[in-house]
Each structure stands twice: as structure tokens, then as C-alpha cells.
Amino acid sequence: MTETPETYDIAIVGGGNAALCAAITAAEAGARVIILEGAPVPYRGGNSRHTRNFRCMHRGPMSPLTGAYEEDEYFHDLMLVTKGKTEEHLARMTIRSSEECLPWMQEHGVRFQPSLSGTLSLSRTNAFFLGGGKALVNAYYNTAEALGVTVVYEAQVRHVHRDGQAITHLDVEIAKAPPVTIRAKAFVLASGGFQADLDWLARAWGPSARNFLIRGTPYNRGVVLKDMLDQGADSVGDPTQCHAVAIDGRAPKYDGGIVTRLDCVPFSIVVNRDGQRFYDEGEDTWPKRYAIWGRLVAAQPDQVGYALIDAKSIDLFMPSVFPPIVADTIPELAAKMGLDPAAVQATVNDFNAACRPGTFHPTELDGLATEGLATAKTNWARPLDQAPFYGYQLRPGVTFTYLGLKVSDSAQVHTPEGPITNLWAAGEIMAGSILGQGYLAGFGMTIGTVFGRIAGKEAAAHVA
Amino acid sequence: MSLDFALKTQLSATEEARRQIEICNACRYCEGFCSVFPAMTRQKAFADGDLTHLANLCHNCRGCHYSCQYTAPHEFALNIPAALAEVRQDSWERLARPQTLARLFHERGVAMAGLLVVALTLFFALIAALRPTGGDGFYAYMAHNVMIAIFIPAFLAPLALIGLSLRDYWREVEGGPLRLRHLLKAGDMAGRMKNLNGGHGDGCNFEDGDRFSQKRRIAHQLMMWGFLACFASTSSGTILHYVFGWTAPYPFWAPPKLLGVPGGLAMVAGALGLALLKLKADPDLGARRVWGGEMAFILLLGVVALTGLVLYAATGTAAVGPLLAIHLATVMTLFLLMPFSKMIHGFFRFTALVAEAGKLEKTR
Ligand SMILES: Cc1cc2nc3c(=O)[nH]c(=O)nc-3n(C[C@H](O)[C@H](O)[C@H](O)COP(=O)(O)OP(=O)(O)OC[C@H]3O[C@@H](n4cnc5c(N)ncnc54)[C@H](O)[C@@H]3O)c2cc1C
Ligand code: HEM
Ligand code: SF4
Ligand code: SF4
Secondary structure (H helix, E strand, C coil): CEEEEEEEEEEEECCCHHHHHHHHHHHHCCCCEEEECCCCHHHCCHHHHHCCEEECCECCCECCECCCECHHHHHHHHHHHHCCCCCHHHHHHHHHHHHHHHHHHHHCCCCEECCCCCCHHHCCCEEEECCCHHHHHHHHHHHHHHCCCEEECCEEEEEEEEECCEEEEEEEEECCCCCEEEEEEEEEECCCCCCCCHHHHHHHHCHHHHHCEECCCCCCCCHHHHHHHHCCCCEECCCCCEEEEEEECCCCCCCCHHHHECCCHHHCEEEECCCCECCCCCCCCHHHHCCHHHHHHHCCHHHCEEEEEECCCCCCCCCCCCCCEEECCHHHHHHHCCCCHHHHHHHHHHHHHHCCCCCCCCCCCCCCCCCCCCCCCCCCCCCCCCCCEEEEEEEEEEEEECCEECECCCCEEEECCEEEEEEEECHHHHHHHCCCCCCCCCHHHHHHHHHHHHHHHHHHHHHC | CCCCHHHHHHCCHHHHHHHHHHHHHCCCCCCCCCCHHHHHCCCCCCCHHHHHHHHHHCCCCCHHHHCCCCCCCCCCCCCHHHHHHHHHHHHHHHCCCCHHHCCHHHHCHHHHHHHHHHHHHHHHHHHHHHCCCCCCHHHHCCCHHHHHHHHHHHHHHHHHHHHHHHHHHHHHCCCCCCCHHHHHHHHHHHHCCHHHCCCCCCCEECCCCCCEECHHHHHHHHHHHHHHHHHHHHHHHHHHHHHCCCCCCCCCCCHHHHHHHHHHHHHHHHHHHHHHHHHHCCHHHCCHHHHHHHHHHHHHHHHHHHHHHHHHHCCCCCCHHHHHHHHHHHHHHHHHCHHHCCCHHHHHHHHHHHHHHHHHHHHC
16 A cells, blocks of 8 residues: 655545634644545535535624524524434533634635525524535635645545554545555544445435435545444444435435425425325424424335425425426326326315315414314415416435534544544534434534534644 | 426527526525625526526626536536526627627627728728828827717717617616616616625635636726726817817826826726736636637727827827827727627626616515
């Protein structure tokens, strides 16, 4: 195996938000840093390039954020989605640190914008990146390069050599050439989760996972995560779980990103392959129920659902990137979508008959519920009776996996024998420590920024 | 359907822009860069006129391209600056009249050079044939009345043609009633070239990949304000001549010189800047087929200004005669090509900004 002649102070595995925050922080502290990004340039930046905002604590208005969003409210929001599956100390530390992240990000080239049209509800809690996550990633790469950080693309890290409580070197395949050895005094792992490895997903979830779509990068295959777990690193997070949302069934297998999401569920009825409804579409406002529909659809035969909408409701949600299927009658729509027209018509008839008069209010829980159905729709229940009728196919789209490395509040990676003295982890690869379940919009980037900076600082202090 | 990616290559410029804009409308990450995205979110479906409007609002700052997660090799293959440049270019050519001249000069810098040679021959011949017996400065070579007789029609006729195009444009994009405040708003947007500042004020992406810079914006404003100053200089000369009976040559402190010299210098600097930046920029993020015509246009503007300055510097020497012929020929070429060259962009873009000012009010 060839050795790269240079020895770096710090080698960083991955090239997304967490990796870049670590690299910049370490380089500013004077360390010689190399970034090993597994993806080629056009796809650099992992899932971070698909993001749009991060969740930020603030005690008063702080451009672009309105109002105040204090620690306790933030923590409460986190408890709600994780149902308590979080480590309070780490979580509160992350939340508190998020406040200083915003100015730090600005100083390092990230630009913000007011919350996007259609996302007003987030203007207080989430700061939106101007141009989205790829603009953020570009800014960080430029900043890192200006600081003298070496960046190698298509550099797939295959193995992290552990010698007792220290890491000695990495085996890296660069541009599909035979592996080379990269030596450094300290290492930061920021290579994301394993959601792009369908075999792993299928082992964890069952064979139906092969029908899932992966919303982000195909490069997060958990190679380094698995390598570390195999070498006895402490783990955290449910290994069988992933975060999945319902997205348009026509989305690409990987990297479909934000535009494939569908916000139509509250104004639809959703049936499965057999034309049967299976869950209350109007349980809560969409932002709150967005995350459960991935699992709901994943549990249906063939992992597919079909949202049916009539002309009254088609303009009530953000447009999707794929045009809906349109038909003048319900049976015709069902046929176009490959469903049994009679079964779907029967479901719609039952549903329509169960709808009650009342005031429909699209942006709040309006209590307009069905009566007498086994599967009720408890809000926004209006009969499907105005042609044309529209349909979208829904499939589970995986955002991330929960299994990760357990870290301390200094981002250090641990084993049953104690911490590994020169190894830190940041971002999705350790997010399970804080986000044991569920998801809080914008928290992924917060975790990556906070822990990336900590990892960079600690690693730089180690080599200084 | 607009999302049939396999058919992408066969789509017309408008269809391709529609395909891409529909993706943006489901994403909206770029909302803060420019006027295009807020205008886009007003609708879910895009008529041809909507796309013409968005295309002429787009300032080709390229911010949305470098920050897009869906650019090639992603199968969505987004390239908004190029897609909108194609639609914009098509709109200028489609709405130009007469149609026979619509494309030639946009696409071929050589054609522009050819016209320049014709104009040169004309002016050398004119000076030789019509040399006045009296007159000071360059009027010793060509009488003021002769110049006016040639240039007023050469300026007004193209303007009239442009007026007709703009009227059609206004109809196509369904512009509403025109108000003074819309003009003022557009003037402010263009005067500061806000859509090239990236929304964050760091500038646009052009000559250095995804890094932002003010270079293009500064170069353009040197060119634009320089041009406007030179135009004002010439106009002030005409007014002095006819209203006040004060004829050229003017001293350095008189309006024609006070406006013309700095204006000319700014134009030369602007042209140099724009040309150099253009050489460094990625041609695939614009309308590729008109790259040559655009470059020729930049150079033409530079030559107009440079020859004007040299003419001033040569005052009193024997070189004035030939220099005058050259300068007038370049100005003539520029004027005649206003409707058929990149010069049209100022008119369309300004009109788009005016239309947008009105549309914004309607949504509020
Ligand atoms: C569509 C979508 C939208 C999202 N929107 C938001 C949002 O708005 N806000 C938010 O907070 N979160 C959002 N998230 C979650 C967010 O993307 C992640 O939490 C965050 O990006 C994680 O950052 P990271 O740096 O840990 O991982 P990533 O950004 O995924 O980076 C991992 C990096 O590691 C590299 N890599 C992987 N394996 C190897 C290897 N073996 N060798 C070398 N390199 C390797 C990858 O190429 C990649 O560069 C979204 C996720 C998706 C999919
Ligand atoms: C009235 C308002 C104007 C607006 C809004 C405007 C806007 C723009 C924009 C956005 C560009 C860059 C994108 C492109 O190449 O198409 C551009 C290019 C250019 N403009 Fe203007 N412009 C205006 C007036 C003028 C004037 C009066 C001149 C000078 C006569 C001028 C000269 C140029 C030149 C030379 C280029 C070419 C640069 C290149 O090809 O790289 N513009 N203009
Ligand atoms: S250019 Fe790309 S990132 Fe920007 S709005 Fe369009 S799809 Fe989104
Ligand atoms: S290129 Fe610039 S001006 Fe044009 S749409 Fe994109 S961001 Fe807006």
C-alpha cells in the first residue's frame, strides 16, 4: 500500500457541514488539515447540500430570525419529537451553542435570507441559508481553501486503523485507485449515516426497504460508521430505525432532495395499493405530521400510497415537482394510477358520505371530521366531489438513519475501554446521541455545526 | 409533460425553461438572490409570457446556478441562468422588427464588424465629398447640419422600432397600467444594478466560479453610467448649439466635455473589464450561440468611447479628419444596431423591471 508522503495534523473524513466546520475551526487554530470527501466535486457536501435552514436559539430578534426562541422552548420542542429519547445534557449544550453559530457562520461566508414563502411558521425558529445548503457548502469550501486546508475529492475512506486507544492512520481509495495510507495526529469522523446502503437498510428494516427512496446523497453508506462499530466503538440510536417521510413516488432513487416532498396529505384521502384508507390524514397540521407518513406508507403493501385530491383543494399546498395525475372521474383516476377503480370508488363514496358540514380552515385544526368511519379523518374532511380529480403516488423517502457513534460533550469517540484519545465525531454520524427518535426541522445542521466546531477545536488542541 | 427528462434535449427554449422553473418553484432555496424567484412564486403554472417576463428579469448573476443541488450531472440538470438566457435572447429576436435582421448581429460579431467597415467607407467618402469651406474643429471636416441630418434619423428610426418591440413585450408579459412610481422603482433597481448584488450584497458569480465578486457589477455600471454620460454630453452639445448658439469646440469645463470625458473614460474601463471578465466566465451559463455577438458589442462600445477620446486629444492636428470618420462610423454602427444587438438588453431589462414593479403591487 502506498503512503502519502505528507503527514497532516488532522485528517477529516467527509465533506459535509460537520466536516467543514471542523476543518475551518482546526485550521484557524493553526492545524494542518486534510479533508477526505468521498464524493466528486459536483456532489460534494453530502446531505448538507440539500438543506435549507438550521434551528437557532436566540434571546431576541437576530437577523434573519424574528422574536425570541429560548433554551427551554427549544428543548421542549425537542422533547416533543424525540418523546424523551435524548440526552438532556448534550441536547441543552447543543441548543445553547446554536446561538453563537449564526454569527460564526456569517463570518465564514454563509449568507441568510428571510424564511421562504410558504414557510412563515419557521421564521422565528429557523435561519434559512441564502441559496440553500449547497451555497453554504460552497462558502465553507472557499473559506477552508483560503485557510490552507487540503481537500481531496473522490477519497473514500475504507478503514480507520485503531491501535489501542489511538487511531494511527486511514486507508483511503482515491478516485477508485488502490488504497493509500493517510497519516495524521488526530482524526475527525463526519461521514454521515448509512441510509444510502440499501443492503444495510434491508438488513435493519426488512426486504421492503429496497423500495425506499433515499432523499439525499448516495455517498453516505456508513462505511466508516460500520468500521468503527466493528472495532468496538460505543454506539447510540436504534440500529433498525430510519427517518422517512412520504415523497412523490416518481422521485429519483437518490438525491431527489426537497422538491420531491408532497404537502398534500391533509387535504387528501390516502389509499393503499388495495384502494383502502389506512390512517387519519387530518390528524394534525402538516409540519407536525410530515414525518410520520414515511413510516405509514412503508408499512403498506408494496410500500406505496396514493393521495387523492379534488379540484377544491389542489391549490392549498406547495406545488410538487411532478405534476399530479389528472382525471375527470374517480374510477378513471384510479385506473390511471394502476388501482382498482371499483375499490377506490367505494372508499371515496364511504368517505364522502361520512363528511359533515362545517367551516373548512386550511391553516388551522378546523375540527371538520368524518363521522362513523373506522379510520376517521379528524380535520379538513371535505368530500371529494369536484372534478377534475388529482392523484399523487407516495413512497417512503429516507432522510437519515439513527444509529451512530456515542460521543461525549467534547465530541470524542468512546469505547468500553474509555475514550479514543485522538478521535472525534461530528454531524449525522453521532446525531443519535441527541436525536434518538423523530426529527426537529433544522436540528441536523445545528448538531453538525455545534459538534463540528467542537471537534475541530478539540482536535487542534490535541495536536498543538 | 414538462418533467419528461428523457425528452429534454428536444424541448424548445421556453419548454426547457418551464421544466426548470417548475423545479425551482418546488424548491425556492434561491428566493433571496434576485427579483426572479419572488416573481416566480406568484404562480403554480407558467404561461409563455410569464417565462418571457422571468427571463428578462434575470440578470444572469449565476448565483442560483452555483448554489443549486440539481445541476448536471444530476438528472434534473438545472441551469437556470442559461435556460433563462435562451428564452430572453429568443424574446429579443422574436419581438424585433424587421425580422430579417433579428438574429444576424446577435450571433455574428463578424457581421457587426462588416457593418462598421461599410459605415467607415461611408464617412470617409462623405468627408471627402462634402468637406465644408468653413467651420471650426471637426466641423471643419463635416458640417454640423450634415451630422444632424445623418444621425437624427439613424438614432430615432431604431428607437421607433424598439418602441414597437417593447409594446409587444408589454402585451406578452401582461404588464399592467404604467405608473411613474414603477419607472422610479425600475430606475433605482437598474441604477444600482441591485439584481447583480446577490441579495446579500457580496455581488454575483461570474469570473471565479462559485466565489462572489462585485467586478462585473462595477464594470457594468462604469459602462452604463459612462454611456449615459456620453449620451448626455452629445445631447448637451446639440442643445448648446441650437438653443444657445454656442458651437463646438467646447472648453473642458463646458457640459459636453465635462460629461463626455469622464463618461468616455468610464466606458473604456467598463468595456475592458466586461471583456476580460467574459473571457474568464463559463460560456455554458449564458446563451452560448450569441457569445460572439455579445463580445463584439462590448468591443464596439469600447471603440466608440476610445475613438471619441482620441478625437478630443487630437484637437487641432491633421489627424482629426480620419479620426472623425472613424468615430462617427462606430457611433453610427452602434445606433443602427440598437434593435438588433445586445444593446436591446437595456431596453428590455428596464421594461421588465418596470413591469415587475407593477406586478409586485398587485400581489400585495
Ligand atoms: C433532502 C434533505 C433535506 C434536509 N434539510 C435539512 C434542513 O433544512 N435543515 C437541517 O438541519 N437538516 C436537514 N437535513 C438533514 C441534514 O442534511 C443532515 O443532518 C446534515 O447534513 C448532516 O451533516 P453531516 O456533515 O453530518 O453529513 P453530510 O452532509 O451528509 O456529509 C457526509 C459526508 O461524508 C462523505 N462520506 C461518506 N462516507 C464517506 C467515506 N467512507 N469516506 C469519505 N467521505 C465519506 C459524504 O460524501 C459527505 O460529504 C436534510 C436532509 C435531507 C436528505
Ligand atoms: C437600463 C438598464 C440596464 C440594465 C438593467 C442592464 C443590465 C445588464 C445585465 C444584467 C447584464 C449582464 C447579463 C448579460 O450579459 O446579459 C448586462 C450586460 C451588458 N450591459 Fe447592460 N444593462 C442596462 C443598460 C446598459 C447600457 C446603457 C449599456 C451601455 C450601452 C450596457 C452595456 C452592457 C454590456 C456591454 C453588457 C455585456 C456584458 C457581457 O456580455 O458580459 N447596459 N446589462
Ligand atoms: S436553482 Fe436549484 S436551488 Fe435554486 S431554487 Fe432552483 S432548484 Fe432550488
Ligand atoms: S442567474 Fe441570478 S438573476 Fe438570474 S435567476 Fe439566477 S439568481 Fe436570479
